[in-house]
Amino acid sequence: MAERGARLLFFFASLIVLRFGGADKGSGIRGFTPFRFSVEPVDTLAVRGLPAVLNCSAASNALVRVEWKKDGTFLNLVADDRKRQLADGSLLISTVVHSKHNKPDEGVYQCVATIDNLGTISSRTARLTVAGTKTKPLRFINCVLSLLYEI
Known part of the structure; x- marks a missing residue:
């Protein structure tokens, strides 16, 4: 059961990274600006x-x-x-x-x-x-x- 929860968590985290990407210029997400x-x-x-x-x-x-x-x-x-x-x-x-x-x-x-x-x-x-x-x-x-x- 714990293994299934870990897989689901990994799956959703992967979706978020694929959907939003990193803080690069093409993703629309800005990095921190002091x-x-x-x-x-x-x-x-x-x-x-x-x-x-x-x-x-x-x-x-x-x-x-x-x-x-x-x-x-x-x-x-x-x-x-x-x-x-x-x-x-x-x-x-x-x-x-x-x-x-x-x-x-x-x-x-x-x-x-x-x-x-x-x-x-x-x-x-x-x-x-x-x-x-x-x-x-x-x-x-x-x-x-x-x-x-x-x-």
Whole structure:
């Protein structure tokens, strides 16, 4: 009886292999594709008028497309000549803009990586805080200390 069960199990396993094949290109079954962030952005303190970089890098053996969100909305890097994406996926802000009434660079950023026909992953969020040259020294020090204690 046990031998008959083993034969049936072998028969069904053989049918599955013949029907679906291995994980080759012709079978329609895909092998595992590793897809993760090797570097994610972290909270950053930037200085008004200087460059700032938010690091991000996705690791995979497939082609990865990286995009950036600020405050939940995808950035249009073509329309903003101060921001550009580096080859590894990091975001470079060439000159941080910040004034009393205009704070276009300050906010919450997130890196989004996509592999076509596979899926999308989103990094942790990172806050970019801007300290201006006219910031009171005590306020600047408190800002730096609060960022350090968050780490």
